[in-house]
Amino acid sequence: MVRKPTSKETARKPNMREAILAAAEELFATNGFNAVSVRDIAQAAGANPGSVTYHFKTKDGLLLEIYRRHCGPMNLRRSELLAAAKRVRDLQDRLEAVVRAYVVPAFTSGSDLAGGGARFTRLRAVMSAEGNEVARKIIAQTFDDTSHAFIDAVHESLPHVPRTDIVWRSHFLLGALYYSLVTPDRVSRLSRGEADGSDAASAIEQLVQATVAAFQAPALDQAVPAKRRPVVSSKT
Amino acid sequence: MVRKPTSKETARKPNMREAILAAAEELFATNGFNAVSVRDIAQAAGANPGSVTYHFKTKDGLLLEIYRRHCGPMNLRRSELLAAAKRVRDLQDRLEAVVRAYVVPAFTSGSDLAGGGARFTRLRAVMSAEGNEVARKIIAQTFDDTSHAFIDAVHESLPHVPRTDIVWRSHFLLGALYYSLVTPDRVSRLSRGEADGSDAASAIEQLVQATVAAFQAPALDQAVPAKRRPVVSSKT
DNA sequence: ATGTGATTTGTACTATCGTACAAAAGATCA
DNA sequence: TGATCTTTTGTACGATAGTACAAATCACAT
Numbered sequence: 310m311v312r313k314p315t316s317k318e319t320a321r322k323p324n325m326r327e328a329i330l331a332a333a334e335e336l337f338a339t340n341g342f343n344a345v346s347v348r349d350i351a352q353a354a355g356a357n358p359g360s361v362t363y364h365f366k367t368k369d370g371l372l373l374e375i376y377r378r379h380c381g382p383m384n385l386r387r388s389e390l391l392a393a394a395k396r397v398r399d400l401q402d403r404l405e406a407v408v409r410a411y412v413v414p415a416f417t418s419g420s421d422l423a424g425g426g427a428r429f430t431r432l433r434a435v436m437s438a439e440g441n442e443v444a445r446k447i448i449a450q451t452f453d454d455t456s457h458a459f460i461d462a463v464h465e466s467l468p469h470v471p472r473t474d475i476v477w478r479s480h481f482l483l484g485a486l487y488y489s490l491v492t493p494d495r496v497s498r499l500s501r502g503e504a505d506g507s508d509a510a511s512a513i514e515q516l517v518q519a520t521v522a523a524f525q526a527p528a529l530d531q532a533v534p535a536k537r538r539p540v541v542s543s544k545t
Numbered sequence: 546m547v548r549k550p551t552s553k554e555t556a557r558k559p560n561m562r563e564a565i566l567a568a569a570e571e572l573f574a575t576n577g578f579n580a581v582s583v584r585d586i587a588q589a590a591g592a593n594p595g596s597v598t599y600h601f602k603t604k605d606g607l608l609l610e611i612y613r614r615h616c617g618p619m620n621l622r623r624s625e626l627l628a629a630a631k632r633v634r635d636l637q638d639r640l641e642a643v644v645r646a647y648v649v650p651a652f653t654s655g656s657d658l659a660g661g662g663a664r665f666t667r668l669r670a671v672m673s674a675e676g677n678e679v680a681r682k683i684i685a686q687t688f689d690d691t692s693h694a695f696i697d698a699v700h701e702s703l704p705h706v707p708r709t710d711i712v713w714r715s716h717f718l719l720g721a722l723y724y725s726l727v728t729p730d731r732v733s734r735l736s737r738g739e740a741d742g743s744d745a746a747s748a749i750e751q752l753v754q755a756t757v758a759a760f761q762a763p764a765l766d767q768a769v770p771a772k773r774r775p776v777v778s779s780k781t
Numbered sequence: 782a783t784g785t786g787a788t789t790t791g792t793a794c795t796a797t798c799g800t801a802c803a804a805a806a807g808a809t810c811a
Numbered sequence: 812t813g814a815t816c817t818t819t820t821g822t823a824c825g826a827t828a829g830t831a832c833a834a835a836t837c838a839c840a841t
């Protein structure tokens with residue numbers, strides 16, 4: 310409707326397919342999958358609803374393509390950073406480098422996809438929360454390898470911590486990472502404006518620092534030696 | 546149970562209202578708000594779709610009532626546990642008790658609502674991820690007080706850590722907490738069966754231990770060079 | 782310029798959504 | 812019992828969902 314029969318020189322539409330992907334990514338990441346209609350996406354991309362069907366066949370197909378578009382580059386970037394991190398000699402520094410190799414690609418773009426890192430990570434967070442079927446399949450078969458590699462690398466830096474504990478803590482890391490991208494405003498609010506939750510650099514530094522410390526916590530087995538128990542007693 | 550006396554005040558029938566609430570809570574928590582239809586809820590509760598409208602007027606009203614049902618008891622429980630935790634003398638033990646006061650009510654039932662703790666927390670996680678409007682309003686005005694009280698309590702145990710850092714780390718804690726309830730299977734999978742992600746006791750212990758360590762991490766200020774003060778720029 | 786294949790548009794179809802509302806069924810008490 | 816209030820049922824309505832598809836339009840090699 311807003312279409313203007315201007316000359317072809319002015320605003321040349323580079324690629325409608327890309328516009329649809331970008332719009333869908335943004336809308337899915339902020340509102341969830343089911344809350345966004347194909348018409349919403351088309352409108353945001355300045356396209357026709359039928360165009361979405363043409364390029365991606367179904368709404369699920371569109372989501373699938375978004376994943377396909379990002380998974381490769383992000384995992385590649387993680388592998389590179391992880392490989393580099395493993396070459397750090399000092400164990401303490403290596404741990405931090407390993408954590409950073411996991412965190413940084415999630416916040417920043419890992420390829421030519423403009424600023425896609427944080428947006429795609431947020432998308433994954435939302436799809437994960439919604440229990441989206443399409444997402445779950447891809448995630449499990451695409452990211453588990455990376456996660457295992459990450460866990461192993463952390464374990465190498467912390468041989469005295471049981472692998473189980475490391476799995477838990479890396480799980481917490483991912484949850485914290487997701488949540489930081491989902492509701493950054495909460496950080497700003499709770500800090501009474503002293504911190505900006507949507508500042509990626511701050512988020513990364515804070516997350517890396519906190520996570521390294523969490524990984525370095527004593528193993529759980531010997532940490533609960535029957536001394537502590539008093540406060541948690543009440544139960545229903 | 547099968548009392549004979551009739552009093553208009555007490556509700557003791559096979560309450561359909563309760564069944565609808567429980568079914569909605571479960572379905573929303575696992576599939577998100579928009580993916581679940583009123584008819585799905587009615588069917589799961591063994592009720593008629595019209596019954597949902599009768600009791601809760603709208604779908605939003607149903608979600609609202611779920612929140613109303615849980616917020617009070619959970620915050621009350623947290624306040625009690627936090628008050629008890631603050632009486633712990635040893636600073637190290639107190640910090641752990643404070644964290645536990647925040648974590649435990651999220652995993653376990655805080656009232657007579659059967660096993661509602663974890664389910665409701667998961668619901669909150671999902672609504673948060675979906676950016677649900679109804680949820681956001683209630684959350685901000687109901688949980689921010691609790692969060693501030695928690696942050697202050699942590700800060701008292703760690704006076705040398707800037708409040709901003711504590712806000713970030715408590716934010717990470719909530720993210721980790723949410724994610725543990727959203728995809729517990731991931732923990733089981735990544736640990737190759739050695740850990741059970743859906744075991745609340747393990748999750749609590751792991752989360753408390755990791756979080757205490759994260760809170761105790763050195764302050765960030767000296768870890769990050771200058772170049773701070775980016776101020777909140779208007780975002781999209 | 783023209784033909785050809787790729788893309789975009791407009792529209793229509795069916796299914797399902799949230800919600801409304803009248804009638805049926807229970808419950809309560811004079 | 813019959814009157815009255817509460818709850819449940821059944822059904823219907825308008826809106827919107829995902830998708831299909833033919834017509835219109837565009838890009839470009841010839």
